Amino acid sequence: MGFRAREVGAIALAIGLGWATALTGVTARAQDGGDVDGGVQPPPDAGPVDEAPPVGEAPPVDEAPPAEEAPAQPATPPRLISSPDPHYPESHATIGIEPTVHLHVTVEIDGTVSDVHVEHPGDPEFDQAAIDAVTSWRFEPARRGDTAVRSRTRLAVRFHAPDPATRVAEPDPHAGDPHGHEHDEHHPPEPTPEPVEEPEVAPPHFEARAVSDPLEESRRPRASSQYRIGREVLEAAPHRDGADMLNTAPGVYVARPEGDAVAQQIFLRGFDAEHGQDIELTMGGVPLNLPSHIHGQGYADLGFVIPEVVRSLRVTEGVYDPRQGDFATAGSIDFDLGVARRGIQFRTSYGSFDTFRALILWAPEGEREETFGAAQYRRTSGFGRNRAGQSGGALAQVVFGEGAIRGRVHGSIWAARTAIAGILRRDDVAQGDVGFLGVYDDPSALAQSGLAARAHLAGSIEMRGERGSFGELGAWLQWHDFRLQANYTGYTERSEFEPEWVGRGDLIEQRNEVLALGLRGRYRSPLYQPFEWARGFVEVGLTGRIDSIGQQQNLIEAPQNQTWDRRVDASVRALDVGGYFDLDWCITDYVHLRGGARADVLFYDVDDRLGNFIPAFRRETYIIGFRRSALGVAAGPRAAIEVTPLGVDHDLVLSIAYGEGYRSPQARQLQDGEGAPFAKVRSGDVGARVVLGDHDQVRIHASGYLTNVSDDTAFDPREGRLERLGPTTRIGGALWVEARPWSFLTSALSVTYVHATLDAPPPPSIEDPAPPYEQGQSLPYVPPVVVRADLSVGDRLFDIDGIPLSGRVGLGFSFLSPRPLPYGQEADAIGLLDASVSVRWSALDLSVEVLNLTDSRYASVEYSYASNWDRDSVASRIPARHFAAGAPLTVNVVLGVTL
Numbered sequence: 001m002g003f004r005a006r007e008v009g010a011i012a013l014a015i016g017l018g019w020a021t022a023l024t025g026v027t028a029r030a031q032d033g034g035d036v037d038g039g040v041q042p043p044p045d046a047g048p049v050d051e052a053p054p055v056g057e058a059p060p061v062d063e064a065p066p067a068e069e070a071p072a073q074p075a076t077p078p079r080l081i082s083s084p085d086p087h088y089p090e091s092h093a094t095i096g097i098e099p100t101v102h103l104h105v106t107v108e109i110d111g112t113v114s115d116v117h118v119e120h121p122g123d124p125e126f127d128q129a130a131i132d133a134v135t136s137w138r139f140e141p142a143r144r145g146d147t148a149v150r151s152r153t154r155l156a157v158r159f160h161a162p163d164p165a166t167r168v169a170e171p172d173p174h175a176g177d178p179h180g181h182e183h184d185e186h187h188p189p190e191p192t193p194e195p196v197e198e199p200e201v202a203p204p205h206f207e208a209r210a211v212s213d214p215l216e217e218s219r220r221p222r223a224s225s226q227y228r229i230g231r232e233v234l235e236a237a238p239h240r241d242g243a244d245m246l247n248t249a250p251g252v253y254v255a256r257p258e259g260d261a262v263a264q265q266i267f268l269r270g271f272d273a274e275h276g277q278d279i280e281l282t283m284g285g286v287p288l289n290l291p292s293h294i295h296g297q298g299y300a301d302l303g304f305v306i307p308e309v310v311r312s313l314r315v316t317e318g319v320y321d322p323r324q325g326d327f328a329t330a331g332s333i334d335f336d337l338g339v340a341r342r343g344i345q346f347r348t349s350y351g352s353f354d355t356f357r358a359l360i361l362w363a364p365e366g367e368r369e370e371t372f373g374a375a376q377y378r379r380t381s382g383f384g385r386n387r388a389g390q391s392g393g394a395l396a397q398v399v400f401g402e403g404a405i406r407g408r409v410h411g412s413i414w415a416a417r418t419a420i421a422g423i424l425r426r427d428d429v430a431q432g433d434v435g436f437l438g439v440y441d442d443p444s445a446l447a448q449s450g451l452a453a454r455a456h457l458a459g460s461i462e463m464r465g466e467r468g469s470f471g472e473l474g475a476w477l478q479w480h481d482f483r484l485q486a487n488y489t490g491y492t493e494r495s496e497f498e499p500e501w502v503g504r505g506d507l508i509e510q511r512n513e514v515l516a517l518g519l520r521g522r523y524r525s526p527l528y529q530p531f532e533w534a535r536g537f538v539e540v541g542l543t544g545r546i547d548s549i550g551q552q553q554n555l556i557e558a559p560q561n562q563t564w565d566r567r568v569d570a571s572v573r574a575l576d577v578g579g580y581f582d583l584d585w586c587i588t589d590y591v592h593l594r595g596g597a598r599a600d601v602l603f604y605d606v607d608d609r610l611g612n613f614i615p616a617f618r619r620e621t622y623i624i625g626f627r628r629s630a631l632g633v634a635a636g637p638r639a640a641i642e643v644t645p646l647g648v649d650h651d652l653v654l655s656i657a658y659g660e661g662y663r664s665p666q667a668r669q670l671q672d673g674e675g676a677p678f679a680k681v682r683s684g685d686v687g688a689r690v691v692l693g694d695h696d697q698v699r700i701h702a703s704g705y706l707t708n709v710s711d712d713t714a715f716d717p718r719e720g721r722l723e724r725l726g727p728t729t730r731i732g733g734a735l736w737v738e739a740r741p742w743s744f745l746t747s748a749l750s751v752t753y754v755h756a757t758l759d760a761p762p763p764p765s766i767e768d769p770a771p772p773y774e775q776g777q778s779l780p781y782v783p784p785v786v787v788r789a790d791l792s793v794g795d796r797l798f799d800i801d802g803i804p805l806s807g808r809v810g811l812g813f814s815f816l817s818p819r820p821l822p823y824g825q826e827a828d829a830i831g832l833l834d835a836s837v838s839v840r841w842s843a844l845d846l847s848v849e850v851l852n853l854t855d856s857r858y859a860s861v862e863y864s865y866a867s868n869w870d871r872d873s874v875a876s877r878i879p880a881r882h883f884a885a886g887a888p889l890t891v892n893v894v895l896g897v898t899l
């Protein structure tokens with residue numbers, strides 16, 4: 001590659017830390033909460049609407065009262081008393097989108113607004129309209145006792161589209177004016193003198209209510225390794241499916257080597273998380289990982305996620321939040337759902353390899369972004385033999401309630417089936433025995449396939465109280481079915497039941513069925529301020545789930561799929577009950593402490609019907625089977641400290657965080673009465689983040705981390721599942737930059753470096769007398785360097801019949817450095833470039849998406865182990881490199897209509 005990955009990562013991290021710590025003159029950021037909903041304009045004499053104190057409210061920025069005064073009283077937040085109408089952008093009137101723009105503002109002691117910043121920039125016209133509106137609003141200022149003080153608060157301006165049936169088309173008097181509507185204070189323009197047949201209707205009016213949202217504020221970042229990837233970055237480059245959107249997060253790379261019906265493989269800052277074992281994945285509070293799955297611990301198939309309904313990704317890298325539960329070894333990722341563009345959308349695409357996709361999305365007008373329903377269907381012939389597949393499903397969510405009590409219900413149903421080309425030996429490809437994109441012409445290879453189905457239903461109630469308090473209670477139900485046929489090793493296996501049976505093909509059949517029920521609840525206390533310099537909240541929470549699991553693994557012979565050996569036949573009952581407490585405390589204007597502790601009790605009841613197996617050469621003296629149970633406790637502290645060395649008026653934040661988490665065990669590996677050993681995770685992070693620009697155009701996060709795992713795992717191709725590896729250590733750093741220097745450009749860049757090593761190899765066993773690992777070696781399959789870049793350029797081009805035509809170009813680039821493999825081998829580097837070009841006019845949009853633009857020939861995954869695909873020869877024990885091919889250049893044309 002012409003460079004060493006470790007040096008590049010270290011240099012990038014050093015530059016990022018230098019930037020973050022050198023910048024000082026930055027703009028104050030928001031700490032408080034507010035919500036502005038659309039509705040009917042109140043009469044001019046309407047009094048102020050009381051607001052609940054924002055969660056984590058930033059202290060007023062004036063001087064503290066003299067010491068001789070009476071003890072200071074808690075500051076009361078500002079109250080909104082006047083809110084002139086925002087202007088709905090004319091260029092979007094026919095499209096009908098209804099976005100919500102979140103703003104951070106300073107309320108001065110005279111009630112005026114200053115220092116307005118958009119929290120997550122989106123459409124520049126709506127952003128500017130919201131800024132213009134709140135600048136003219138008036139508040140009753142925050143007070144400490146009887147004294148008015150300056151304060152920061154968070155507002156959200158929600159736009160409602162005008163009714164196209166009654167709206168009058170009028171020329172924009174500010175067309176071409178770079179200051180837009182700043183001159184008219186957002187009052188409607190004067191009507192044209194020309195008579196019109198339709199009656200003139202005033203532009204939509206809005207009601208503003210400054211009501212804090214403590215639940216949203218409780219999700220604020222705790223450290224520099226916590227990110228929110230907004231829709232503008234998610235939409236910058238094309239994505240094949242919902243799982244592929246994870247590539248936009250720092251240090252994440254996603255591959256799907258086994259087709260649509262098998263979960264993707266995920267890498268995150270030094271962890272080969274396989275199908276999810278090291279990343280806690282959630283959607284609206286519902287866990288997506290499955291414990292004790294036959295194909296991999298923490299298995300999480302994200303094929304059901306519809307990209308068009310993902311509003312943002314909340315990414316926590318590390319484990320320092322007490323709310324993080326099982327599988328948060330490398331971190332947690334939550335899918336935040338919402339649709340800004342309201343109405344009914346139809347989208348269809350067709351492209352390379354006979355790939356077809358159809359989507360219908362319903363987002364009722366007048367409802368919140370979080371309310372929608374969507375259904376999709378996809379089919380493909382695949383980019384080579386034995387790769388055809390199809391899938392379909394639906395995902396819906398409803399949010400109701402506008403006051404102190406709000407509710408949320410969401411659910412999904414999805415199924416997929418795919419043929420799998422499988423793994424190839426590199427030497428067979430080099431010799432021309434099989435093509436790079438091919439499949440072995442063998443019944444056992446051609447019988448590889450996957451089948452998956454899932455459904456879930458979840459509901460929650462949110463209760464907002466006084467002074468920033470809230471409560472939340474939710475429950476969920478899930479069902480999963482999984483069946484996989486895969487051959488990783490060719491013809492090497494011998495039957496354990498009948499040792500003379502050999503050479504029938506190593507086609508593994510795995511079955512896993514799960515029915516799971518869970519609940520969660522949490523409560524945050526009202527704001528408590530015992531001293532002038534100290535204030536905060538206390539949160540307690542409870543989570544619980546019970547899983548009923550049935551799983552089997554057999555060897556079957558193609559093409560009749562006759563079972564010729566049985567390896568697993570078990571039933572598992574698993575229970576996980578967790579509790580935590582979390583402090584959210586501000587010490588002066590410079591220190592923010594958040595943290596507490598978490599403890600989980602895990603119980604397992606295992607009926608292993610093939611346990612205590614009796615080999616054929618031994619006389620039977622008992623009936624095979626091994627029933628056992630185990631219970632254990634996983635507990636540890638979690639804490640994060642943020643320091644604003646320049647005060648709350650500056651956007652430089654330094655952070656340090658530490659936490660102890662866990663990963664639950666594979667239940668079948670437990671012994672009777674065992675204390676349920678867990679993979680103990682100890683993780684420390686240190687870093688800085690900074691926001692630059694008058695309108696927060698640039699955000700920079702830089703962090704370093706150290707993670708130790710007491711008992712790690714790695715994929716074993718011979719068994720087709722994860723096996724124990726031993727204790728491991730990871731030291732690394734990450735740099736993430738998001739920039740919007742102009743309204744038409746969105747960009748993001750992340751560089752992650754890690755040095756991951758094995759502290760102690762697994763001991764030799766009868767099954768594996770010579771493990772392929774040594775103490776101190778680099779962890780297999782882990783890329784030391786991961787780079788991701790996203791870029792989008794889009795703007796209004798020109799008008800057609802008075803309706804603007806907008807265009808956009810997007811790029812996404814992912815890079816993985818060479819990865820170490822077992823037996824001293826190394827996987828090749830991967831560099832992938834994706835691109836898209838799109839135009840939108842009125843209700844129509846058309847785009848061309850190109851994946852792997854350079855037609856790079858790459859391996860989606862690589863392994864090193866012994867195999868034999870010549871059934872007539874003696875099986876070799878010499879390890880060889882194996883791979884599953886990645887998709888070549890793929891072109892899709894997408895047409896969309898919004899009604």
